[in-house]
Amino acid sequence: MGKNVMKFQNVWFRYGEDLPWVLQDVSFEISASEWVAVIGHNGSGKSTIAKLMNGLLFPQKGNILINGLEVNEETIWDVRKQVGMVFQNPDNQFVGTTVRDDVAFGLENRGIPREEMIRRLKSSLAAVRMEDYELQEPHRLSGGQKQRVAIAGVLAVSPQIIILDEATAMLDPNGRKEIMQTVKTVKERDDVSLVTITHDLNEVTLADRVLVMNEGKVWMEAPPKNVFAKRDELKEIGLDIPFVTKLAAELTDRNIFLKTEPLNHDELLEELWRFHLNR
Amino acid sequence: MNNAFIIGQYVPGESIVHRLDPRTKMIIIFMFVIVVFFANSIWSYGLLTVFSLLCALTTRIHFSYILKGLTPVWFLIVFTLLLHLIVTKEGEVLFRIFSYPIYSGAVAQGAAISLRFFLLIMVTSLLTLTTTPIEITDAIESLLQPLKKIRFPVHELALMMSISLRFIPTLMQETEKISKAQASRGVDFRTGTAKERIQAVVPLLVPLFISAFKRAEELAMAMEARGYQGGEGRTKLRELKTDRLDIIVYALFAFVVILLFVIRD
Amino acid sequence: MEISFKQVSYTYQPNTPFEHRAINDLSMDISSGSFTAIIGHTGSGKSTLIQHLNGLLRPSSGKVNIGSYQLHAEAKLKGIKELRSKVGIVFQYPEHQLFEETVFKDIAFGPSNFGVDREEVGGRVDQALQAVQLPEELLDRSPFELSGGQMRRVAIAGVLAVQPELLVLDEPTAGLDPKGQKEMMNMFHQLHKQKGLTTILVTHSMEDALAYADHVIILNKGEKYLEGKPEDVFTRQQDLQKVQLDVPEVIQFITNVKDRFQVDLSYHGQTIKELAEELAAIVKGENRYE
Numbered sequence: 001m002g003k004n005v006m007k008f009q010n011v012w013f014r015y016g017e018d019l020p021w022v023l024q025d026v027s028f029e030i031s032a033s034e035w036v037a038v039i040g041h042n043g044s045g046k047s048t049i050a051k052l053m054n055g056l057l058f059p060q061k062g063n064i065l066i067n068g069l070e071v072n073e074e075t076i077w078d079v080r081k082q083v084g085m086v087f088q089n090p091d092n093q094f095v096g097t098t099v100r101d102d103v104a105f106g107l108e109n110r111g112i113p114r115e116e117m118i119r120r121l122k123s124s125l126a127a128v129r130m131e132d133y134e135l136q137e138p139h140r141l142s143g144g145q146k147q148r149v150a151i152a153g154v155l156a157v158s159p160q161i162i163i164l165d166e167a168t169a170m171l172d173p174n175g176r177k178e179i180m181q182t183v184k185t186v187k188e189r190d191d192v193s194l195v196t197i198t199h200d201l202n203e204v205t206l207a208d209r210v211l212v213m214n215e216g217k218v219w220m221e222a223p224p225k226n227v228f229a230k231r232d233e234l235k236e237i238g239l240d241i242p243f244v245t246k247l248a249a250e251l252t253d254r255n256i257f258l259k260t261e262p263l264n265h266d267e268l269l270e271e272l273w274r275f276h277l278n279r
Numbered sequence: 280m281n282n283a284f285i286i287g288q289y290v291p292g293e294s295i296v297h298r299l300d301p302r303t304k305m306i307i308i309f310m311f312v313i314v315v316f317f318a319n320s321i322w323s324y325g326l327l328t329v330f331s332l333l334c335a336l337t338t339r340i341h342f343s344y345i346l347k348g349l350t351p352v353w354f355l356i357v358f359t360l361l362l363h364l365i366v367t368k369e370g371e372v373l374f375r376i377f378s379y380p381i382y383s384g385a386v387a388q389g390a391a392i393s394l395r396f397f398l399l400i401m402v403t404s405l406l407t408l409t410t411t412p413i414e415i416t417d418a419i420e421s422l423l424q425p426l427k428k429i430r431f432p433v434h435e436l437a438l439m440m441s442i443s444l445r446f447i448p449t450l451m452q453e454t455e456k457i458s459k460a461q462a463s464r465g466v467d468f469r470t471g472t473a474k475e476r477i478q479a480v481v482p483l484l485v486p487l488f489i490s491a492f493k494r495a496e497e498l499a500m501a502m503e504a505r506g507y508q509g510g511e512g513r514t515k516l517r518e519l520k521t522d523r524l525d526i527i528v529y530a531l532f533a534f535v536v537i538l539l540f541v542i543r544d
Numbered sequence: 545m546e547i548s549f550k551q552v553s554y555t556y557q558p559n560t561p562f563e564h565r566a567i568n569d570l571s572m573d574i575s576s577g578s579f580t581a582i583i584g585h586t587g588s589g590k591s592t593l594i595q596h597l598n599g600l601l602r603p604s605s606g607k608v609n610i611g612s613y614q615l616h617a618e619a620k621l622k623g624i625k626e627l628r629s630k631v632g633i634v635f636q637y638p639e640h641q642l643f644e645e646t647v648f649k650d651i652a653f654g655p656s657n658f659g660v661d662r663e664e665v666g667g668r669v670d671q672a673l674q675a676v677q678l679p680e681e682l683l684d685r686s687p688f689e690l691s692g693g694q695m696r697r698v699a700i701a702g703v704l705a706v707q708p709e710l711l712v713l714d715e716p717t718a719g720l721d722p723k724g725q726k727e728m729m730n731m732f733h734q735l736h737k738q739k740g741l742t743t744i745l746v747t748h749s750m751e752d753a754l755a756y757a758d759h760v761i762i763l764n765k766g767e768k769y770l771e772g773k774p775e776d777v778f779t780r781q782q783d784l785q786k787v788q789l790d791v792p793e794v795i796q797f798i799t800n801v802k803d804r805f806q807v808d809l810s811y812h813g814q815t816i817k818e819l820a821e822e823l824a825a826i827v828k829g830e831n832r833y834e
Contacts, residue, residue: 093501250820465657
């Protein structure tokens with residue numbers, strides 16, 4: 001992995017002086033073009049992390065660096081150029097009266113000249129495959145389509161880091177697939193770093209690295225395989241593990257030892273086939 | 280979505296009137312509203328009527344549709360006419376209805392006022408029929424620019440209007456959703472005394488307000504995350520252009536106005 | 545509560561340019577005491593269908609029978625309030641319907657509307673609160689101070705306090721974390737068994753339908769596409785794929801094993817442990833079909 005684009009250094013945060021700490025001494029780094037998934041049950045501090053990442057909130061203690069630049073009142077507008085964010089509710093982040101107006105919103109805010117704006121608008125709508133909907137009004141779009149427009153809006157300002165804060169939580173299964181497909185394409189196209197905050201275990205398996213949050217602390221930081229290997233401990237902190245991992249564990253109990261921790265059907269089948277041949 | 284029919288709702292089209300700069304339309308309508316009050320003879324009223332009807336024809340929207348949009352004001356127009364017939368006692372008696380005299384002056388005045396009223400409403404409705412709400416917003420923002428000098432928040436006003444427009448359908452859907460949920464819990468919105476009906480609205484309004492506030496909060500955060508920091512230094516995707524067509528239309532309207540002043544008494 | 549739909553169609557905004565037929569010639573029967581899952585994409589007619597269950601909508605044609613009540617196009621149902629007191633609908637994101645100053649008042653709102661006497665309402669609120677597993681201390685709090693999960697439970701208690709015979713759940717776990725989802729579904733399953741309810745669950749989750757339902761109906765474009773026992777419906781993988789629906793992961797996996805190992809393995813409601821047992825036998829070569 002390349003150099004780090006984001007760094008949390010001993011970050012503490014709470015919403016009020018007499019309220020409990022939501023984040024306690026959180027430190028981690030994210031590298032260029034890395035995909036990091038943040039998981040944890042509701043109230044574990046995940047969404048607070050997202051808001052700290054682009055200066056919607058500021059820590060009481062500790063530092064957050066984006067490309068070496070400290071996030072504070074003076075730097076937030078520069079930070080927000082580099083960190084794009086997609087939120088949970090598809091309706092409540094759609095500002096424009098049409099798709100093209102919404103994608104342009106971020107560009108307008110940054111004073112991009114009109115010709116450039118139109119060029120970027122077209123290319124980012126194409127990247128999320130929404131180019132045929134340019135003049136569509138938001139209430140005629142599905143949740144998944146609205147979220148794709150939100151991603152296009154973020155892409156248009158070409159940030160280095162994109163955060164998806166439970167962006168698929170309110171979508172149906174097809175909408176989720178649409179978004180994950182879009183995110184994969186976009187990541188390849190623009191070579192951005194991705195932070196996905198999610199409950200969806202299938203999304204987690206796609207990430208390079210997982211940050212597990214529990215009660216405001218980083219509970220674990222490892223690739224998905226290693227995280228899911230800790231199934232009992234995960235259960236204790238209220239997190240689930242994928243079907244494949246559960247099944248693999250049961251198989252291990254029955255003396256079928258797998259070389260690596262499988263994350264999907266193909267990997268598990270491959271392992272089983274290998275065991276079958278070597279029996 | 281049961282927004283089947285809204286008065287003056289935008290009808291998509293490609294007509295000359297649709298293609299005009301919304302500012303042109305607004306300025307001409309504003310002038311027209313003033314000019315109408317200078318008409319004082321059959322000929323001058325005739326001129327304005329012909330002008331208005333020509334405008335309506337040019338939109339290529341079915342005339343019956345335009346008239347249908349005026350349904351709620353028909354009552355007012357007829358009422359104005361009747362009032363004049365009864366109250367005004369000028370000129371000679373034309374005829375009697377159940378021995379009540381109707382004067383010629385009353386007919387003339389009543390007709391003139393009603394016609395004036397009709398023309399005003401029709402021409403104004405042409406604006407909303409041929410211009411999307413967001414175009415109107417842009418035009419208002421542009422026309423109010425001079426007020427910026429006295430610190431009038433023109434950009435904020437326009438943004439407010441456009442966000443309201445954006446959220447109207449969303450909030451309508453939400454209203455329907457919540458009213459169905461409450462109806463399932465035994466609320467009856469349709470029957471009962473006036474007091475009961477007002478009380479029935481509370482379980483609808485409270486959740487609506489709460490959700491609207493939540494939306495506002497989230498929207499504000501999303502806007503901030505997308506770099507919104509006020510109107511300063513912002514560029515715009517939607518632009519308004521006054522071109523040759525607009526100049527021709529201005530000239531035509533000026534000609535009508537001059538003609539009006541020539542032929543009025 | 546017995547439910548039957550006979551050739552039901554529903555059209556929104558008929559005779560306008562916006563005309564849209566949401567349900568088309570739908571017939572189905574749901575037996576009393578069953579747990580039925582209704583599955584389909586957004587726009588498949590699910591939400592239109594459930595609004596027929598308590599008379600929020602009346603069919604444009606055809607007949608709907610709910611217990612002894614009948615809805616049809618010709619006339620309004622007279623006992624609609626009575627029907628609504630017997631059919632509880634938990635809509636999507638039910639916490640959005642909360643409005644009272646206290647949790648108690650909000651839960652009591654439904655029963656009071658349906659004319660339950662004051663003394664009885666108190667008892668019903670307590671019962672409902674217990675059913676949704678919330679502590680009594682919450683009764684005097686404002687519902688808006690609670691956490692998202694608690695708010696949803698209060699809203700559900702508000703529906704349960706009416707003591708419906710038919711409980712309709714429209715994606716009741718949307719937006720909860722996995723742990724919350726599981727707890728919520730277990731709660732409904734328990735209620736279903738304890739109170740002898742007829743339950744209808746509208747869901748996108750094949751896993752939930754497989755785990756809790758005894759009857760599955762799949763809707764596609766306003767028509768009934770498949771119907772039957774979960775293990776029968778969900779093993780028709782090709783039919784489901786035609787309408788872009790996934791099968792539950794267990795069944796998908798079993799199919800994959802079958803293809804790879806060329807063995808006769810099928811889904812018969814086995815748990816993960818049982819499946820692991822069968823798989824172990826296969827890979828160790830103890831399978832008699834090999």
